[in-house]
Amino acid sequence: MQRIACPERDDWRATADGAGFDFHTIDGERYWDERAYYAFTLDEIERAIEEPTGEIEAMCLELVGRAIDDENCLRRLKIPEAFWPLISESWHRDEASLYGRLDFSFGGRGHAKLLEYNADTPTSIFEAAVFQWTWLEQSIERNLIPKRSDQFNSIHERLIEAWKKVGNGRHLHLAGATENAEDAGTLAYLEDTARQAGLATTLIDIGDIGLRDDGSFVDLDSRGIELAFKLYPWEWMFQDAFGAQLKNAPTRWIEPPWKALLSNKGMLALLWEMFPHHPNLLPAYFEDDPNAAALGASFVRKPIYSREGANVALVSAGVTVVEQSGPYGAEGFIRQALAPLPEFSGQYPVIGSWLVDHTPCGLSIREDENPITGNTSRFLPHAIV
Amino acid sequence: MTDDNRTKRSRRVVLTMMGSAAVGAVSMGFVPREGCPPGSEPALDPRGGLYCRAFYGGFGGYGYGAHGHGHGHGFGG
Numbered sequence: 001m002q003r004i005a006c007p008e009r010d011d012w013r014a015t016a017d018g019a020g021f022d023f024h025t026i027d028g029e030r031y032w033d034e035r036a037y038y039a040f041t042l043d044e045i046e047r048a049i050e051e052p053t054g055e056i057e058a059m060c061l062e063l064v065g066r067a068i069d070d071e072n073c074l075r076r077l078k079i080p081e082a083f084w085p086l087i088s089e090s091w092h093r094d095e096a097s098l099y100g101r102l103d104f105s106f107g108g109r110g111h112a113k114l115l116e117y118n119a120d121t122p123t124s125i126f127e128a129a130v131f132q133w134t135w136l137e138q139s140i141e142r143n144l145i146p147k148r149s150d151q152f153n154s155i156h157e158r159l160i161e162a163w164k165k166v167g168n169g170r171h172l173h174l175a176g177a178t179e180n181a182e183d184a185g186t187l188a189y190l191e192d193t194a195r196q197a198g199l200a201t202t203l204i205d206i207g208d209i210g211l212r213d214d215g216s217f218v219d220l221d222s223r224g225i226e227l228a229f230k231l232y233p234w235e236w237m238f239q240d241a242f243g244a245q246l247k248n249a250p251t252r253w254i255e256p257p258w259k260a261l262l263s264n265k266g267m268l269a270l271l272w273e274m275f276p277h278h279p280n281l282l283p284a285y286f287e288d289d290p291n292a293a294a295l296g297a298s299f300v301r302k303p304i305y306s307r308e309g310a311n312v313a314l315v316s317a318g319v320t321v322v323e324q325s326g327p328y329g330a331e332g333f334i335r336q337a338l339a340p341l342p343e344f345s346g347q348y349p350v351i352g353s354w355l356v357d358h359t360p361c362g363l364s365i366r367e368d369e370n371p372i373t374g375n376t377s378r379f380l381p382h383a384i385v
Numbered sequence: 386m387t388d389d390n391r392t393k394r395s396r397r398v399v400l401t402m403m404g405s406a407a408v409g410a411v412s413m414g415f416v417p418r419e420g421c422p423p424g425s426e427p428a429l430d431p432r433g434g435l436y437c438r439a440f441y442g443g444f445g446g447y448g449y450g451a452h453g454h455g456h457g458h459g460f461g462g
Contacts, residue, residue, distance in 0.1 A: 017404075018404055019400060019403065019404040020400070020403040020404030020405075021404075126403075129398070130398050130400065133396065133398050134398070153396070154396065156396070156398045157396065157398075175444075177445070185403075188402070188403045189400075189403055191402065191403075192400050192401055192402045192403045195401060195402060196399070196401055200410075201410065202410040202411065203410070203411045204411070205445070206444045206445040207441070207442055207444060207445030207446075208441060209441070209443070209444050209445075210439030210440055210441040210443075211439060211440045211441075211443055212439050212440075218439050220441075222439060232444065232445070237444060239446075240443060240444045240445065240446050241442070241443040241444075241446060242443030242444050245443070
């Protein structure tokens with residue numbers, strides 16, 4: 001694994017704008033950054049990323065199968081009791097997952113270590129599936145990168161295939177915070193893939209979902225919502241005014257309610273309990289678990305519910321050396337062993353390994369000058385060389 | 386790794402709507418109705434037309450407007 005500086009395509013902004021990728025620059029700062037790329041060998045991709053991703057996904061499904069009806073586990077994950085039946089029924093009905101992204105610390109040596117699983121509302125899928133592929137093709141054509149370069153990336157075609165399975169002829173609503181450029185772009189991309197799979201679709205703002213007195217959710221045209229992709233976290237759905245209606249409504253959601261167990265940072269502690277010393281896992285414990293003392297005075301503290309790195313703290317020798325601000329933490333924390341991110345030219349990359357329909361199928365990289373990857377981290381492309 | 390993974394260079398990534406003038410259906414409401422189904426009520430749109438309004442705004446209240454999904458990766462740790 002190497003970080004290789006390379007020339008930018010002089011027209012990449014126009015290319016991005018033409019593809020509807022209008023969040024390539026956020027608040028005046030680069031989000032898409034092709035002044036460098038990460039190069040991997042095929043062996044690194046296959047052995048260090050693809051195989052562990054598939055293995056961890058299987059472990060996660062095993063975990064859900066054990067935890068889904070285990071009151072003790074659900075309490076430790078701070079899942080509100082009112083939603084246990086909804087979550088359990090979605091699992092036992094085998095409601096389908098479309099996608100997810102595992103985040104790893106990996107620098108080219110040793111085992112990739114799982115940092116967390118973005119199981120519910122992962123974003124950056126358009127840039128991973130489409131725009132970094134466009135970068136690869138154009139950069140090869142323009143002799144900016146080696147001719148034989150390849151990419152670990154079949155996300156786009158797998159999404160289309162997955163929609164065919166998941167959709168099964170039903171009308172699909174896609175809901176999210178449509179005023180947010182990144183969320184709107186993600187929804188537009190997923191809608192595009194769903195339509196290529198033959199589904200009829202409707203885009204709706206999450207706040208525009210309506211409830212009828214028969215307990216069904218409707219759009220603004222009073223059309224019943226049978227199948228909905230939501231770019232909106234389950235833990236927020238649970239706390240919303242309509243949350244209590246979820247169990248009565250016939251709507252099927254993507255991601256399904258059982259994914260609420262895997263998007264919870266507590267799953268890292270449960271995974272370590274179930275698969276201790278697995279080479280791709282970091283020791284992790286609930287903070288109130290006496291075994292957490294095994295980590296000593298250096299660890300990472302993560303809220304059970306947290307996004308964008310918010311409220312994550314890096315503690316070294318008992319001193320908090322980096323801490324991200326944020327609104328999370330009321331439900332408690334986990335502690336995870338320190339596995340510092342590798343450093344390349346002063347940058348700390350995190351590997352995002354994508355799953356579609358449970359199959360590892362692509363890679364994305366976010367890097368930052370800060371060892372806690374957050375909302376402002378840049379997306380860099382990768383190549384297999 | 387399967388053959389189709391090994392031949393990634395044969396991919397064709399095509400967008401049919403995104404970035405083009407083509408758009409899918411967008412639920413905007415304000416569709417005139419002659420009668421409203423149970424659980425909804427007639428209301429006037431900004432142009433004075435009648436549409437059926439269910440009870441809205443029950444999702445999106447928690448953390449709405451906050452930008453935050455699984456886009457950041459937690460930590461390095």
